[in-house]
Amino acid sequence: MAEQATDDYETLLQFLYRTPIGLMQTASNGDVEMLNPMASRLLMPLARQGNLDNLFTVMAPYVPQLQQMIRDFAPASGIVCEAVKVELGIGLPHERSPTVLALSVLKLDNARLMISLTDVTLEMRREQDQLARELSHAARIDSLTGIPNRVELIEHLQSMMDSSPAAARRGALLFLNCDRFRQINDMLGTTAGDDILRLMGERLRTALRQHALTDAEAAGTGDLVARIGSDEFVVVVDGVRAPDLAERVAQRLLKALAVPCSVGGKQIVCHFSMGIVVLDGDASGAERILQDASIAMREAKRSGGAMYALFDHAMRGRAEHRGDIEVALRRALAEDELFVVYQPVVGFRPDGVIEQAAGVEALVRWLHPVRGLVPPVEFIGIAEESGLIGALGHFVLATACQEFMRWQAELGTRAPRRLAVNLSRAQLAQPDLVESVAAVLQATGMPAGLLQLEVTESLAAQDAEVRDCLMRLQSLGIQLALDDFGTGYSSLACLHQMPVNTVKIDRSFVCHADTSMHHRVLIEATVMVAHSLGMDTVAEGIETTAQAAVVMQLGCDKGQGYLYGKPMEARELVAWALEDLGVFCRAGS
Ligand code: C2E
Ligand code: CA
Ligand code: CA
Numbered sequence: 001m002a003e004q005a006t007d008d009y010e011t012l013l014q015f016l017y018r019t020p021i022g023l024m025q026t027a028s029n030g031d032v033e034m035l036n037p038m039a040s041r042l043l044m045p046l047a048r049q050g051n052l053d054n055l056f057t058v059m060a061p062y063v064p065q066l067q068q069m070i071r072d073f074a075p076a077s078g079i080v081c082e083a084v085k086v087e088l089g090i091g092l093p094h095e096r097s098p099t100v101l102a103l104s105v106l107k108l109d110n111a112r113l114m115i116s117l118t119d120v121t122l123e124m125r126r127e128q129d130q131l132a133r134e135l136s137h138a139a140r141i142d143s144l145t146g147i148p149n150r151v152e153l154i155e156h157l158q159s160m161m162d163s164s165p166a167a168a169r170r171g172a173l174l175f176l177n178c179d180r181f182r183q184i185n186d187m188l189g190t191t192a193g194d195d196i197l198r199l200m201g202e203r204l205r206t207a208l209r210q211h212a213l214t215d216a217e218a219a220g221t222g223d224l225v226a227r228i229g230s231d232e233f234v235v236v237v238d239g240v241r242a243p244d245l246a247e248r249v250a251q252r253l254l255k256a257l258a259v260p261c262s263v264g265g266k267q268i269v270c271h272f273s274m275g276i277v278v279l280d281g282d283a284s285g286a287e288r289i290l291q292d293a294s295i296a297m298r299e300a301k302r303s304g305g306a307m308y309a310l311f312d313h314a315m316r317g318r319a320e321h322r323g324d325i326e327v328a329l330r331r332a333l334a335e336d337e338l339f340v341v342y343q344p345v346v347g348f349r350p351d352g353v354i355e356q357a358a359g360v361e362a363l364v365r366w367l368h369p370v371r372g373l374v375p376p377v378e379f380i381g382i383a384e385e386s387g388l389i390g391a392l393g394h395f396v397l398a399t400a401c402q403e404f405m406r407w408q409a410e411l412g413t414r415a416p417r418r419l420a421v422n423l424s425r426a427q428l429a430q431p432d433l434v435e436s437v438a439a440v441l442q443a444t445g446m447p448a449g450l451l452q453l454e455v456t457e458s459l460a461a462q463d464a465e466v467r468d469c470l471m472r473l474q475s476l477g478i479q480l481a482l483d484d485f486g487t488g489y490s491s492l493a494c495l496h497q498m499p500v501n502t503v504k505i506d507r508s509f510v511c512h513a514d515t516s517m518h519h520r521v522l523i524e525a526t527v528m529v530a531h532s533l534g535m536d537t538v539a540e541g542i543e544t545t546a547q548a549a550v551v552m553q554l555g556c557d558k559g560q561g562y563l564y565g566k567p568m569e570a571r572e573l574v575a576w577a578l579e580d581l582g583v584f585c586r587a588g589s
Helices: 002-018 037-046 055-059 066-072 121-140 150-163 181-188 190-214 243-257 286-302 313-334 380-386 389-414 433-444 457-461 464-475 492-497 517-532 545-553 570-578
Strands: 022-027 032-035 078-087 100-107 112-119 171-178 224-229 232-238 261-263 266-268 272-278 308-310 338-348 354-368 372-374 419-422 451-456 479-485 502-505 536-539 558-560
Touching: 022 037, 032 037, 037 055, 037 112, 055 066, 066 078, 066 100, 121 150, 150 224, 150 232, 150 286, 171 243, 171 286, 181 190, 181 266, 190 224, 190 232, 190 243, 190 261, 232 243, 243 272, 243 308, 272 286, 286 308, 286 313, 286 380, 313 354, 313 380, 313 389, 338 389, 338 570, 354 389, 354 558, 354 570, 380 389, 389 419, 389 433, 389 570, 433 464, 464 479, 492 517, 502 517, 517 536, 517 545, 545 558
Parallel strands: 272 308, 354 419, 419 451, 451 479, 479 502, 502 536, 536 558
Antiparallel strands: 022 032, 022 112, 078 100, 100 112, 171 232, 171 272, 224 232, 261 266, 338 354, 338 558, 354 372
16 A cells, blocks of 8 residues: 555655646745756756846846745635746847746745746737738738739739749739729718729639630649738739730639629629730830830720730830929919800800800910920820819819900990809719809809800719719709700700700811711701700801801800900900901801
8 A cells, every 4th residue: 555655655755746837835935945947947047147046036037026926825725826927038048048938826825835837929829920921911812802912912923023034924903993882982982982992803803713624725823812902902913914814814704893783782884994914025114014005004094994905115105295384284283274165155046146155165275384285185084083183173164154254344245244163064063063163153143044054065974873863963053055056976866855954066067067977967966956856056166157057047046166266365255345346257148
C-alpha cells in the first residue's frame, strides 16, 4: 500500500516536473517556495541577475499591479486572475525567449499562492497574423458587393503586367459606368441603389464565368470583376488578344446588365457605358491602363451611353483638351467671362407679314481671355460632364430673364414676347431643377408663361423621370419646345408622347427646304402632325428668303435664322427691335 502511494507520488512529481506549464508556489509576499523547471525556464530571462527568489520582484517591470491585485483579493482562497496576458516586450536576451506569457494566480489560503505560467507567444502571433490577414482582405474587398476593390484590381493588373513580357501579354480591361445611377438613387433611395449595385456586380461575375466556360480562346485564369467607384466596375478578361473577342465579351456583359430588374417594386433597366483597353505590347502601368479605359468609357457615354468604345490613342489627346477646357470654364464662371446673346424669333402671319417681336432665344457665349470667342458646342458638353452645367444654366436663365424684363419696360409693344432658353440633358437630371427655375422666375419677376425651355428630341423621349421633370416645369406655367426636331431618334409617330408646346424644326431640314422635295415633305408632315396635336412650329436656321418663303408656305408658325437676325448682345437687340425689318422678310419677296 505504502509502495503504491510512493509510486503515485513519484508519478505526480514527474508530471509536475515535465508539464509544459510553469507552476510555482509562493508565500503571500511573493517569496518562491517551489517551482517546476518550466516556470524557471519562463521566468529566468526576466529575472535580474538570475535571481528568482521573489515572484513580485521578477514580475514588477511587466505586471506592476500584481502585488496590489493579490492584496486586494478579499476571499480566503480562490482565483485571483486567470490567463492574464503579460507582454514581456522586446529586448529579452534570447531570440527564442517567450514574448507573451499567460499568468494565472490562485490563492490557496492566506499564506500561499499558486501560480501558473504559459508561453502564449505563438498563439498571439497567430492571432495577430490572422487579424492582419483579415484587415488586408477587408482593404481589398468592396464592402458593399463583396467583390475586389480598386486596391486589389491595381495589384492584380500590375502582377499580370509583371508576370509576362509585354509582347506576350494577353488580356483586356473593361471599364463600366452606369448611365443614370444618380437618378436611380434619387428616385428609389440609396438602399435600392445599393441592391442594384450588388446585383450588377453579381451579373458581371456570372457573365464572365460563362464567357470563360464558352470561349476556349480566352481561357485565362486572371479574370476579375472589381468595383472601383460608386457605380463603376472594372472587368479584367485574361487571355484576350484580338479586339473583336474583347468586343464580344463587352456585348455579352452589357446585355447581361441591361436585363430588367425589379427593385423597390419598380422595374429598372440599368444601362452601362463601357471603355475597353486591349492590352497590347505597350509597357503602360496598371493605373495608366485604367485611365485609358475610363477615357474610352467617357467617349461611349458621350455618344449616348449604353454602348462600348475601344480605346485609341487619339482619345487621350481629346481628353486632355477637355480637361483644359473644364479648368478654364470653371474660371470663366467665376470671373464673368460668360455672357448671353439673343437671337430673334419672328412670327409668320397668315397674310405673309413678319411679326418682328415674336421672341428671342438666349444663347450662351464665352469670351476666353486668350482664345477669344469660344462657341457653345465646344464647352456645353464639357460643362455637362463636369457638373458645371448647373451653374452655367442658372447664369443663362437668370441673366436672360432679367434682360427680358428690362426690354418689356424699355420697348413696350416692340419688346420680344417670349424668351426661349436651352436646357441640356444634364440639367434635367438635376434634382432641384424645377425649384431653381421657379426661384429665378420669382427673383426676376418673369411671368412663367413667357418663358420657353428648349429640350432636344432624344432627351424628351428618354424616360419617365425626364417626362416627370418636364411636366413639373409645365405645371409652373412654363412652355416647352422640342429643339432640333428631325435629328434625334424619335419620329413623327412619337410626337404625341412629348409634353411640349412647340416643335423647332432643325436647320438641317430648313437649309434644304427650297432645293429638296424630300426635305420639304418632311417639314410639311412635321407641321401637320404638330398642328394636329395643338403644337406650334419654328423653322430654325433660315438664311435665305427662298427658304423663308417655303417654310411659310408649308405652314410654319415662326422662323429663326441669320436672315432675320444673328445672335446679338442685349443692347444690339434693342436697336434691332426698334428698326423695321422691312419688306425683305415677307414671304416670296
Ligand atoms: P440650338 O439651340 O439649336 O441653337 C441654335 C444655334 O444655331 C445657335 O448656335 C445659333 O447661333 C445657330 N444659328 C441660328 N441661326 C442660324 C442660321 O441661320 N444659320 C446657321 N448656320 N446657324 C444658325 P450656337 O449659339 O453656336 O449654339 C449651338 C448650340 O449650343 C445650341 O443649339 C444649343 O444646343 C447649345 N447652347 C447654346 N447656348 C446654350 C445654353 O445657354 N444652354 C444650353 N444648355 N445649351 C446652349
Ligand atoms: Ca435651342
Ligand atoms: Ca435648335
